Amino acid sequence: MPTTRRLVVAAAAVGALTLAALTVLILLEILELLAGLTLGLLTCALGLMLLVTVAVRRLDGKALRIDGRVKRQEVVLTKVTDALTRVAGSLDQVAEATEAHGSRREEDLRAIRASLGEDRVNTMLVRQEIEGAIRDLGALVDTRLDGVQSALARELKQDYRQIEAFVDLRSLIEPRAPMPELRGWAASPDLMRRLVTHVCEHRPGLIVECGSGSSSVWLGYAVERFGRGRVVSLEHDERYLALSRDLVRAHGLSHIVEVRHAPLRPWRRGEESWDWYDEEATRDLDGIGLLLVDGPPTATGPQARYPAVPALLERCAKDVYILVDDAARSDERAVIRRWLEEFPLEAADHTADHRAEKGLVTLTLTAP
Ligand SMILES: C[S@@+](CC[C@H](N)C(=O)[O-])C[C@H]1O[C@@H](n2cnc3c(N)ncnc32)[C@H](O)[C@@H]1O
Incomplete structure (x- = not known):
């Protein structure tokens, strides 16, 4: 398809050739001046009309092509938009899921921290109880030991008294068997x-x-x-x-x-x-x-x-x-x-x- 510029150049060339031919014909007095001017004007007008028509048709075609391209682009755009919408939806879902997961994780973490805290508190209480029990046991052992010691001391004293009495007895009595x-x-x-x-x-x-x-x-x-x-x-x-x-x-x-x-x-x-x-x-x-x-x-x-x-x-x-x-x-x-x-x-x-x-x-x- 020839471009508009080429058409204009061609039309100008044809017009110029026509005008040159008319000028030659007029100079050769083959054509009268008026008739030659009229023909020249008509030729220019026809050329212009042709140019305008071609230009319009070309513009039309261009416009149609642009229109088609725009429509195709629109379709593509629609598809891209749909795809983007779907992607956005998916992203939203992903974000929601991520958020939910995040909050669940946060909750889990909180629960873990709480239970860890509880466990720590429980461990502390158990430890305190064990320490208390050990202290009580120590005190009990001390008390019992004191008791055992004084009982042993009493026993020893009593044993000694009985030995003393027995020695006395044997000094008084001499058994035969x-x-x-x-x-x-x-x-x-x-x-x-x-x-x-x-x-x-x-x-x-x-x-x-x-x-x-x-x-x-x-x-x-x-x-x-x-x-x-x-x-x-x-x-x-x-x-x-x-x-x-x-x-x-x-x-x-x-x-x-x-x-x-x-x-x-x-x-x-x-x-x-x-x-x-x-x-x-x-x-x-x-x-x-x-x-x-x-x-x-x-x-x-x-x-x-x-x-x-x-x-x-x-x-x-x-x-x-x-x-x-x-x-x-x-x-x-x-x-x-x-x-x-x-x-x-x-x-x-x-x-x-x-x-x-x-x-x-x-x-x-x-x-x-
Ligand atoms: C409290 S014990 C004391 C007996 C005695 N007055 C003495 O001191 O050896 C009282 C009773 O023990 C019993 N008995 C006697 N000979 C025993 C022996 N060899 N072993 C265990 N009991 C005996 C007798 O029945 C006696 O009446």
């Missing part, structure tokens, strides 16, 4: 020393003990060495009866110590009843100078040894000494309180008895 054990079920050395020294000082004619065992042998030796008279040991249990008799025999004391079988029988006073040594076994006893209350075992009933005084006091001498073993026990203390209320008895002043391992109380008859 191995001596039966002391402490535990048997009398402790401090009680035995008291009994032996009592025999030495008071020389009672008749010694009665409620409950036979090791003491029967020591008393036998004490009577043999310092005293006069005899010992009657009441024993309810046939097995220990035999054992005690064997012991006495083994030490060659059968002529001094009689281990007497005295089974437990119901014994009444007022409305109350106890298991006490058969009265038949004590009927012949008279003028008891020393009564050792060391049986029957407490397992036979409450205040098991209460009958000792009501059942045997009338068989005692006026200068009787009643020695009560195990006086540290509440049951025995209650029995002693009751005797002191009900009978003309008083506690003898024996300061050493307060320190006796199992508790020892000495009672005597009050002066008439």
Whole structure:
């Protein structure tokens, strides 16, 4: 397609050639001047018209082409816009998702931080509790240790006292056979020393003990060495009866110590009843100078040894000494309180008895 400029140049050239031809024709007087001018003007007008038409058509075509291009561009633009809109929508969704994720993450982080904080607080509390428990435990251990230490100190002191008493005993008595054990079920050395020294000082004619065992042998030796008279040991249990008799025999004391079988029988006073040594076994006893209350075992009933005084006091001498073993026990203390209320008895002043391992109380008859 020729450009507008070329068309204009071509039209100008054709016009110029036409004008030149007309000028030549006029000069050659082939054409009259007027007719030549008219033809020239017409040619110019036609050329102009042609130029305008071509130019218009060209502009039209250009405009159409531009229009088409614009429309295509519009379509493309629409597509791009749609695509961009979709992308924007997607971006929005992504942003929303990111935001939601972010806030969820933030929430999660907050929760984690909170739980971490809680855990830290819990850990702190647990730690404080553990530290407190350790402190309490330490204090408890200290207290217990103090308790154990003072108990050990008491035990050691008591052990020493018993060894001392035993050494004293052995300096007073020279046994002919191995001596039966002391402490535990048997009398402790401090009680035995008291009994032996009592025999030495008071020389009672008749010694009665409620409950036979090791003491029967020591008393036998004490009577043999310092005293006069005899010992009657009441024993309810046939097995220990035999054992005690064997012991006495083994030490060659059968002529001094009689281990007497005295089974437990119901014994009444007022409305109350106890298991006490058969009265038949004590009927012949008279003028008891020393009564050792060391049986029957407490397992036979409450205040098991209460009958000792009501059942045997009338068989005692006026200068009787009643020695009560195990006086540290509440049951025995209650029995002693009751005797002191009900009978003309008083506690003898024996300061050493307060320190006796199992508790020892000495009672005597009050002066008439
Ligand atoms: C508190 S114990 C004391 C006996 C005795 N007065 C003494 O100190 O050895 C009382 C009872 O222990 C029992 N008994 C005697 N010999 C025993 C022994 N070898 N082992 C365990 N118990 C014994 C007897 O039944 C006795 O009546």
